[in-house]
Amino acid sequence: xxxxTRPLHSGWTLHCLGGPGARPxxxxxxxxxxxxxxxTDLLAAGLIPDPYLDLNEITVDWVGHCDWRYDTRFNWQxxxxxxxxxxxxxxxxxxxxxxxxxxxxxxxxxxxTYRFDVRAHxxxxxxxxxxxxxxxxxxxxVLASQYEPRPNNYPGPANLMRKMACNFGWDWGPxxxxxxxxxxxxxxxxxxxxxxxxxxxxxxxxxxxxVRLHADIDQAETALSLKVSVAGVTEVLPVSGGAGTAELRxxxxxxxxxxxxxxQKLYPLTVELLAGEELIDSWHRDIGFRSIRLDTTPDDxxxxxxxxxxxxxxxxxxxxxxxxxxxxxxxTPERYAERIEQARDANINxxxxxxxxxxxxxxxxxxxxxxxxxxxxxxxxxxxxxPEEGDLPGEIEAEARDNIVxxxxxxxxVLWNGxxxxxxxWFDWGWQDVLEGRTWGQGxxxxxxxRLVAELDPTRPYWAGSPYSGTMDIHPNDPNHGCTHLWxxxxxxxxxxxxxxxxxxxxxxxxxxxxxxxxxxQSVHDNPLTPTSPGVWHHQKATIGxxxxxRGLKGHLPAPQTMDDWHFATQLNQARAIxxxxxxxxxxxxxxxxxxxxQLNDCWPVTSWAAIDGYGRxxxxxxALRDVYAPHLxxxxxxxxxxxxxxxxxxxxxxxxxxxxKRMRFDGTVLAEWTHWRLCADRLSAAxxxxxxxxxxxxxxxxxxxxxxMHDSMAIHYFAEDIDLELPKAAAEFALERTxxxxxxxxxxxxxLIKDLCVFVDRLHPDAxxxxxxxxxxxxxxxxFTIECVGELSLSELTQSPxxxxxxxxxxxxxxxxx
Ligand code: BMA
Numbered sequence: 001x002x003x004x005t006r007p008l009h010s011g012w013t014l015h016c017l018g019g020p021g022a023r024p025x026x027x028x029x030x031x032x033x034x035x036x037x038x039x040t041d042l043l044a045a046g047l048i049p050d051p052y053l054d055l056n057e058i059t060v061d062w063v064g065h066c067d068w069r070y071d072t073r074f075n076w077q078x079x080x081x082x083x084x085x086x087x088x089x090x091x092x093x094x095x096x097x098x099x100x101x102x103x104x105x106x107x108x109x110x111x112x113t114y115r116f117d118v119r120a121h122x123x124x125x126x127x128x129x130x131x132x133x134x135x136x137x138x139x140x141x142v143l144a145s146q147y148e149p150r151p152n153n154y155p156g157p158a159n160l161m162r163k164m165a166c167n168f169g170w171d172w173g174p175x176x177x178x179x180x181x182x183x184x185x186x187x188x189x190x191x192x193x194x195x196x197x198x199x200x201x202x203x204x205x206x207x208x209x210x211v212r213l214h215a216d217i218d219q220a221e222t223a224l225s226l227k228v229s230v231a232g233v234t235e236v237l238p239v240s241g242g243a244g245t246a247e248l249r250x251x252x253x254x255x256x257x258x259x260x261x262x263x264q265k266l267y268p269l270t271v272e273l274l275a276g277e278e279l280i281d282s283w284h285r286d287i288g289f290r291s292i293r294l295d296t297t298p299d300d301x302x303x304x305x306x307x308x309x310x311x312x313x314x315x316x317x318x319x320x321x322x323x324x325x326x327x328x329x330x331x332t333p334e335r336y337a338e339r340i341e342q343a344r345d346a347n348i349n350x351x352x353x354x355x356x357x358x359x360x361x362x363x364x365x366x367x368x369x370x371x372x373x374x375x376x377x378x379x380x381x382x383x384x385x386x387p388e389e390g391d392l393p394g395e396i397e398a399e400a401r402d403n404i405v406x407x408x409x410x411x412x413x414v415l416w417n418g419x420x421x422x423x424x425x426w427f428d429w430g431w432q433d434v435l436e437g438r439t440w441g442q443g444x445x446x447x448x449x450x451r452l453v454a455e456l457d458p459t460r461p462y463w464a465g466s467p468y469s470g471t472m473d474i475h476p477n478d479p480n481h482g483c484t485h486l487w488x489x490x491x492x493x494x495x496x497x498x499x500x501x502x503x504x505x506x507x508x509x510x511x512x513x514x515x516x517x518x519x520x521x522q523s524v525h526d527n528p529l530t531p532t533s534p535g536v537w538h539h540q541k542a543t544i545g546x547x548x549x550x551r552g553l554k555g556h557l558p559a560p561q562t563m564d565d566w567h568f569a570t571q572l573n574q575a576r577a578i579x580x581x582x583x584x585x586x587x588x589x590x591x592x593x594x595x596x597x598x599q600l601n602d603c604w605p606v607t608s609w610a611a612i613d614g615y616g617r618x619x620x621x622x623x624a625l626r627d628v629y630a631p632h633l634x635x636x637x638x639x640x641x642x643x644x645x646x647x648x649x650x651x652x653x654x655x656x657x658x659x660x661x662k663r664m665r666f667d668g669t670v671l672a673e674w675t676h677w678r679l680c681a682d683r684l685s686a687a688x689x690x691x692x693x694x695x696x697x698x699x700x701x702x703x704x705x706x707x708x709x710m711h712d713s714m715a716i717h718y719f720a721e722d723i724d725l726e727l728p729k730a731a732a733e734f735a736l737e738r739t740x741x742x743x744x745x746x747x748x749x750x751x752x753l754i755k756d757l758c759v760f761v762d763r764l765h766p767d768a769x770x771x772x773x774x775x776x777x778x779x780x781x782x783x784x785f786t787i788e789c790v791g792e793l794s795l796s797e798l799t800q801s802p803x804x805x806x807x808x809x810x811x812x813x814x815x816x817x818x819x
Contacts, residue, residue, distance in 0.1 A: 064177025090183025256288025259372025302480025
């Protein structure tokens with residue numbers, strides 16, 4: 001008989017067992033979803049308001065402080081299987097599980113799979129399964145009394161337990177402490193044996209693909225064999241001692257590439273466990289053939305930090321990924337696919353799954369495999385000291401084993417990383433004084449985790465931390481070694497300082513802005529709505545975040561006087577800050593080989609560093625990323641007291657052509673022009689060309705700009721910041737045409753210089769979207785926007801502030817010349 005899996009996802013009810021602040025009068029049995037969470041069940045039953053709206057996060061705080069019980073009943077008939085097990089793919093977090101009134105097990109780790117033998121406790125006919133959750137807050141108090149103090153950047157006991165850290169609140173996330181069966185569960189019946197663990201190590205050997213497959217078998221008493229197949233190659237081998245290893249060589253397979261370098265061929269890999277001719281278990285994954293290594297060779301600057309995929313050094317145009325929703329089961333495979341498509345459309349080629357969230361789901365990785373999106377996965381440690389005593393080391397080893405093996409078949413996964421900012425914290429954040437020699441996690445990052453990766457997934461690189469220099473003898477955030485986090489720029493000094501250093505690899509840097517207008521007004525109903533009105537304030541979690549937003553405008557844009565101007569100016573500044581930082585870093589390829597912006601997404605509607613807001617809408621930053629992460633980037637950069645034009649080429653074919661540079665007045669008059677007959681950026685490299693001084697030196701820096709063009713790439717350079725520019729009042733002619741059922745074309749012909757033109761269609765229809773933002777037009781230039789919108793649109797609505805905005809009107813408003 002083949003192993004049978006029967007999901008137990010129906011008939012669940014939820015019952016409140018009380019706790020501080022428990023809402024009185026809750027029904028005895030609330031209809032519940034599995035997979036699901038207590039919060040989403042209460043929400044669906046109309047028993048709590050939406051925690052994402054206004055100040056409701058506070059109103060629903062009691063939910064996380066209560067204990068809860070989930071119950072279901074199911075029928076079972078003995079089919080004669082030798083073994084019947086109850087398998088939980090994910091339990092959040094502290095639960096006691098009972099079957100027919102008998103405790104069958106306990107859980108204490110959200111990141112593990114749990115399997116319980118329940119054969120002896122099942123009854124023919126109806127069975128009662130119940131899962132009782134203890135509040136993580138409550139358990140946290142117990143743990144805090146057991147462990148001596150350990151620094152944690154955020155309130156809550158996340159560093160004492162194995163539960164998603166950002167659940168307890170983060171500087172972009174609410175405190176919504178969940179409980180529930182966040183992944184599926186099933187009854188599994190099997191006889192003779194089952195595939196307990198399958199570990200495919202996938203590499204290249206020259207042009208050939210190699211699969212070294214290790215299978216561990218449960219209860220192998222009978223004579224068994226394994227049949228392994230991939231890409232037309234099949235191996236059959238006997239199993240001995242409960243394990244089998246097969247090696248398959250695939251001649252010249254099509255390779256798997258990140259999307260900007262090639263296609264993503266996936267091959268089905270199947271493993272069958274046979275007892276004689278009988279199929280008793282099987283396993284299947286789509287795999288890809290590619291090689292991966294992390295080059296950290298010492299060089300003139302320090303040491304490299306370069307991901308090398310299929311022998312191509314890859315410049316990482318990355319984004320940090322946080323859980324896409326506080327309530328994880330809401331992130332469906334479709335939602336993952338959509339978000340990852342949005343990342344890919346912004347020319348992002350790597351997502352870093354940050355350590356305060358989860359080991360991402362297979363649905364996430366499947367979407368990345370298909371999209372050609374590289375993934376760097378953190379182990380789950382963030383911004384805190386973690387004890388190395390008590391139950392923690394055992395839980396951490398168990399979860400690491402589970403997740404390394406679960407994720408290793410995915411070709412998109414290219415790096416394991418030990419933690420987020422903990423080594424930095426130990427060096428710089430005063431931890432050593434508090435710790436007085438107590439453990440803080442070093443043993444995990446420098447010993448346990450690299451050992452487990454080497455044992456289980458030896459073809460993938462491991463790095464101990466982000467940031468980390470490669471050795472405890474060099475400061476973890478040393479820009480010349482390893483990966484660096486650049487946070488003082490946003491926190492303290494201003495975005496022009498991104499160009500002060502050239503990190504080898506920048507795995508975090510970011511700039512805040514509010515969410516899109518539609519998302520802001522759907523989630524916050526303040527009247528009046530201002531940057532500091534209660535709801536807007538509540539949906540800003542960063543320490544003095546609003547002050548930093550305003551400080552960050554200084555020297556660049558005028559201080560906004562209205563809510564509309566605040567919203568636009570801060571979003572514009574976010575987009576420009578990151579564009580500026582990335583263009584600087586990419587222009588220094590190969591000394592710098594990666595930028596991972598903080599952050600791609602949000603888990604709820606909030607002012608944050610995200611490019612895509614909590615309801616999935618694109619902020620102007622998304623458009624700026626698409627531009628500055630383009631595989632061909634032309635940029636004008638300061639070099640040797642002058643200016644240079646830099647062509648950055650992330651393709652595998654050379655990029656060359658004539659470069660034309662013009663110095664112009666804002667009215668379009670050409671003051672100087674120069675064409676260099678050929679600039680050539682070799683494959684995967686950058687090439688620089690000094691701009692002659694007569695072009696690079698303005699006559700009037702307030703009224704001139706430089707424009708460089710090479711093929712269809714363009715770079716613009718201003719000689720002063722917007723507050724000092726004489727930007728004219730924007731003038732244009734517009735035409736609107738319906739080009740499909742829900743598709744419109746908006747044509748703009750500029751009659752003046754228009755800097756960073758945006759048309760915020762979400763202000764008219766929340767679900768409308770537009771093809772481009774931050775478009776700069778010289779007088780006479782034309783741009784056609786495509787708008788997706790099911791509702792009606794009119795030209796007069798579209799072309800009025802605050803729907804249509806540009807930098808000109810911010811500057812004009814400040815100088816008093818505007819409307
Ligand atoms: C780093 C990240 C996150 C945080 C971000 C913004 O510390 O690792 O913990 O959200 O900066 O402050």
